[in-house]
Amino acid sequence: MSSTNCKRFLVAKCVVLIKHRYIICQSNKVNKMKYHIGVCMFLAALHATSAVDxxxxxxxxxxxxxxxxxxxxxxxxxxxxxxxxxxxxxxxxxxxxxxxxxxxxxxxxxxxxxxxxxxxxxxxxxxxxxxxxxxxxxxxxxxxxxxxxxxxxxxxxxxxxxxxxxxxxxxxxxxxxxxxxxxxxxxxxxxxxxxxxxxxxxxxxxxxxxxxxxxxxxxxxxxxxxxxxxxxxxxxDKVVWQIQVDCYGVAAHGSTFPPTNATATGKCQNVINTLLKFRDEQYEIYTTAPETDAGVYTSINLNKINAGTANNVIPSHMSAVFDIRLGTKVNETSFAKQLSDWIETSDGNVTITYLLKNQQSPxxxxxxxxxxxxxxxxxxxxxxxxxxxxxxxxxxxxxxxxxxxxxxxxxxxxxxxxxxxxxxxxxxxxxxxxxxxxxxxxxxxxxxxxxxxxxxxxxxxxxxxxxxx
Missing domain, CATH: 3.40.630.10 (Zn peptidases)
Structure with a gap:
C-alpha cells in the first residue's frame, strides 16, 4: 500500500471514530471543547505523517x-x-x-x-x-x-x-x-x-x-x-451592525473632581455597562445554543475606545465602537429603538452613529x-x-x-x-x-x-x- 493510500485508509478509520465521539460530545460545551482539542491533536499527528510532494x-x-x-x-x-x-x-x-x-x-x-x-x-x-x-x-x-x-x-x-x-x-x-x-x-x-x-x-x-x-x-x-x-x-448569515457611541461632558484640569455623570467617561461608562449587561444575557443563550444555529443569539463586542488628549486633562469627549451581529429572528426596528432607549438613559449629551447597519438577511x-x-x-x-x-x-x-x-x-x-x-x-x-x-x-x-x-x-x-x- 502506498503512503498516500495508507494515509487515506487511516483517515477513513479515524473519521468513523471521530463521528461517533462527536455524537457523544453534544451533551455539553465542555465535552465539545474536549472533542475539538482532540480533533486538532489528531490533525496535527496526521499531517505530520505526510510524505506527498x-x-x-x-x-x-x-x-x-x-x-x-x-x-x-x-x-x-x-x-x-x-x-x-x-x-x-x-x-x-x-x-x-x-x-x-x-x-x-x-x-x-x-x-x-x-x-x-x-x-x-x-x-x-x-x-x-x-x-x-x-x-x-x-x-x-x-x-x-x-x-x-x-x-x-x-x-x-x-x-x-x-x-x-x-x-x-x-x-x-x-x-x-x-x-x-x-x-x-x-x-x-x-x-x-x-x-x-x-x-x-x-x-x-x-x-x-x-x-x-x-x-x-x-x-x-x-x-x-x-x-x-x-x-x-x-x-x-447573521448581519452586521456597528455603532459608535460618542459621549460629551465637562473638560477640566486633572486635579478637579466633577461628578462622574458629568464627565464624558462617566456617561460612556453608563452606556458600556448597559450594553455589556445585554451581552452577558446573550452569552447565556450562546452557552446552550445548538452548534448548528448561531442565529438564536445576538453577539456584541466593545472593540474600540478613544478618549483624552493629555494625562492631566479630563476629556470632554469619549467614543466607543461596538460590533453587533444580530440574531436571525431579531426585529430590526425594535432593536434600533432599544439601542436608542439605552442611549437616552445615560444622563444626556450622548449620541449614536451607525457605522454599518445591514438589513436582516433572509x-x-x-x-x-x-x-x-x-x-x-x-x-x-x-x-x-x-x-x-x-x-x-x-x-x-x-x-x-x-x-x-x-x-x-x-x-x-x-x-x-x-x-x-x-x-x-x-x-x-x-x-x-x-x-x-x-x-x-x-x-x-x-x-x-x-x-x-x-x-x-x-x-x-x-x-x-x-x-x-
Missing part, C-alpha cells in the same frame, strides 16, 4: 501562485485580475472585468451551458484578504505560499478564501476536460471587498445590468473550516421543497461526505444575494480543519484542498443540470424571512 501538482501550483499575490483589502488588485485572465485564457473561457466603483474590479469567468434560457449557477468568492504582517508572529511570510513537509500550505487567504476560488476553477476545468455536459451557464465571480462590507463589490453588483444579464438562479459562496467530520452548509430554504438543496444533498451522499445545514456566527457576501431573493449556500469543503480565518499562521492541508476539488466536481453538475421542471423560473420561492421586521 504536493509542489508537483499543477492545481497546487495555481493555488500557491494566487496566495502569493498580496490582495490585502484596499490594495491594488490588478495583479489578481491578471492572474485570473491568464487562467481564463488557459481554459478558453470568456472573462470580463466590471468596475462599478473606481479601484474595485469585479471579475467574471463564464462557463457556458447547453441552455442559456435557464437560470445560471453563480460560484462566488472574494479576492481581498485581511491584513497580515510577518512581524505579527507568522512562522512563514504570509504571502509566501510556503509548502511544508507535513503537507500544508501557509499564507493569508489559504482558508479565506482563495482555496475555494481555485477549487471552483479546477472543478470546472476538469468537467470541461471530461466533456461533462452542463445545462445551465456557470459563472465564477470574484469580488474586491468582502472583508470590509462589500460597498464597492457585491452590493452595487447586485444592482447592476451586468449582474442582471447573468440570470442567476442560485449562488455558492464561502463557508468555513471546522474541526468536525462534516462540512457546514450556510443557509443564512434564509435559503432547506428541505425537500428546494431542488437545489436536494441536488446538493444527493451529490454529497454519492461522494460519501456529510453536509450539515448551519447558521454561522458571522456573515459573507451571500447575505446580500439572499436579500436580492436569490437562494445562496455558503460552502467551503474543509472538514477536520482548524479554523484559522483571519488568524496569524493561516494554513490549509493540501490534501483537504485537493479533496475539495473532487467535491465541487460532483456538486456543481448536480446543481447545474437541474431542469426547468425541477426548479422553475422564479428563484425567490426558495428564500424566506425569519424575522418580523
Amino acid at each position: 504536493y509542489s508537483t501538482y499543477p492545481e497546487v501550483t495555481r493555488f500557491r501562485e494566487y496566495v502569493q499575490i498580496n490582495t490585502t483589502t484596499g490594495g491594488d488588485l490588478e495583479p489578481a485580475v491578471i492572474f485570473w485572465k491568464k487562467l481564463a485564457a488557459a481554459q478558453n473561457v470568456s472573462i470580463s472585468v466590471v468596475e462599478l466603483v473606481e479601484g474595485c474590479p469585479i471579475v467574471i469567468l463564464s462557463w457556458p451551458g447547453n441552455d442559456p434560457t435557464l437560470s445560471s449557477v453563480m460560484l462566488n468568492s472574494h479576492m481581498d484578504v485581511v491584513p497580515a504582517v510577518e512581524s505579527d508572529g507568522w512562522t512563514y511570510p504570509p504571502f509566501s505560499g510556503q509548502i511544508t513537509s507535513d503537507g500544508n500550505i501557509w499564507g493569508r487567504g489559504t482558508q479565506d478564501m482563495k482555496s475555494v476560488a481555485i477549487q471552483y476553477y479546477e472543478a470546472m476545468s476538469r468537467l470541461k476536460a471530461k466533456g461533462v455536459t452542463l445545462e445551465r451557464n456557470v459563472y465564477m465571480t470574484l469580488m474586491p471587498d468582502e472583508e470590509v462590507g462589500a460597498e464597492c463589490g457585491m452590493i452595487p453588483f447586485l444592482q447592476s445590468k451586468e449582474f442582471a444579464s447573468l440570470n442567476v438562479g442560485v449562488e455558492f459562496d464561502e463557508g468555513t473550516p471546522y474541526p468536525v467530520p462534516f462540512i457546514p452548509l450556510f443557509y443564512q 434564509a435559503t430554504l432547506i428541505g425537500d421543497s428546494n431542488p437545489y438543496w436536494v441536488a446538493i444533498a444527493q451529490a454529497a451522499q454519492d461522494l460519501g461526505i456529510t453536509v450539515v445545514p448551519l447558521v454561522p456566527p458571522g456573515s459573507t457576501d451571500a447575505r446580500f444575494v439572499r436579500l436580492a431573493r436569490i437562494p445562496a449556500f455558503g460552502f467551503s469543503p474543509m472538514p477536520m480543519t482548524e479554523l484559522l480565518l483571519h488568524a496569524v499562521n493561516e494554513h490549509l492541508s493540501l490534501e483537504t484542498f485537493l479533496n475539495g476539488i473532487d467535491i465541487y466536481e460532483g456538486i456543481i453538475p448536480a446543481v447545474a443540470n437541474l431542469s426547468l421542471s425541477d426548479v422553475g423560473a422564479e428563484p425567490s420561492v426558495y428564500v424566506y424571512d425569519t424575522n418580523s421586521s
